[in-house]
Amino acid sequence: MVISDLASPVAAPARPFGAGAVGCARMWCAVAAAAARRLLCYRATVAASILSSIILIVLRGHVALAVWAERPDLAGYDSTAAITFTVIGQSLVTTFAVFGGMIDMPWRIRNGSIEVDLVRPVGFQRWWLGLEVGRAAVYFASRAVPAAVVGAFLFDLRRPASAGACAAFGVSLGLALLVSFGLRYLVGLSAFWMTDARGVQAVSALVMMFFSGAVLPLALFPGPLGTIAGLAPFGAVVQVPMDLYLGTADGGALRALAFQAVWAALLLLAARALTTAGLRRLVVQGG
């Protein structure tokens, strides 16, 4: 496999990518690139995934159209904004793995192959982030963009509010990936404490899906539910990027980006602390 060749410290010279921070960054880029190349091997999967994204886009798009036909200007979006939100938000779902998972740490902890990840010459958390960045890049290019393009043919979509909005949207996509990674990585870490992390995974996937804004814009959530949804980190994954795209972010673009950045930093720091704690608990039988 591409990845194991790359990261094997035995087969390769001690520091194949040079010493220091630059070498580290280059190695990390190689990890991400290898993760991306591995995913590109499965062509039929890409086609199937685009098709399924399109199915969900068409369904959710039509539901949104019907809702906004009944109540134009509901929750501060006009009909075109609502459909743009739904279609582009839905096409980003696979890229940010809003349905959870994609980090197969629990399985590797269970069967012991996690020990291989511990001897890699790149930090544990950074290794998983590298895989995720590579995966998300491939998913963005091969799933999100085609799905959004098809969505643009099927529905009347709005372009980004301005060049600034477009730039903010781009930055917020990166931050959304960090938040989504942080959340899913924490869920994955729970496997260090539980032999069977599937329950946590299932609940977290539901919560993330519902509160990310991918199902319905969070502005529709009534009362306290809306307040919770607005403060929780899940909104940083779909709701905030889409608000930046449409220029409907509450309190301006900078505040929205700061919201994402703060959650990303908090989650990654928590993940770091728990990684150390989890690795201390790890017992691999045999080996």
Added chain:
Amino acid sequence: MNQRTAERTGGRAGQRVGERVGLLRTEAGSYLLLVGAAFRSAAQYRVSLVLYTLVEMAGAALDLATISIIFAHLSDLDGFSLAEVAFLYGTSALAFALAEAMAGPLDQLGWHIKEGRMDAVLIRPVSVLVQCATMDFSPQRLSRIVQPVAVLAVSVAALDVDWTPARVALLPAMIACGTLISISLAVGIAAVLFVAPDSSLAVSAVRQGSALATQYPLTVYGRRAALLMTVVLPIAFVNWQPALFVLDRPDPFGLPAFTRFLSLPVAVVCAAAAATAWRSGIRHYRGVGG
């Protein structure tokens, strides 16, 4: 053809039918045996059983929450009241929950293939489908039917229709047919995994899509998509067409009245098509060297 050959071929056909029935009974027996084993194994871990049961119930709540939020803002969706949409949701969610409880999440199949566990499945003397359906069977998943049943009961009480014997009889029939169509969809799509084992997500998305499509009035998706889901895909027959009869509504797309009672033949055709797809999938299986 003289009489003796005719008799012989007739006898052979009869024998073949007998063999088929015997085989079906053996497979049904293995299915029940494996399901029973899953129940006993789940009963070993009580806390886990309770927790997962709650998780599965929460999972079913997501779509309902979406509908509730929509109706918190609207009084009706495309002319359908909350009670009517709840009826559509209840019948669809119940059919899909029953299908998933019985046949398991078949999208896990891709993972089993990639891990090289499929070779062992193929050499066991039990049908591949029975093994795949029971491989990830979890009794906890049965709890998913609780919430659709409750929604259905509430909506039936709230609906303003005349409950004639025909309507009352059609309700369980439409759920049975919907379940069969849903199982056929799951099996037929899962057959793709033999060729593209990495597309579990796409497979589960197609299932989610069909479950989602049936939760809302089909008129929401526009005439073209709705007709596609009636004529090409069997989705309208999971609940929409029979529901039009129960809800006493004219077909918004002007289809003839008898289409409302076509769920059973459609379900049988779907099951046959799914079986063909599944067999062809197995024939195209390539091991990963496990």
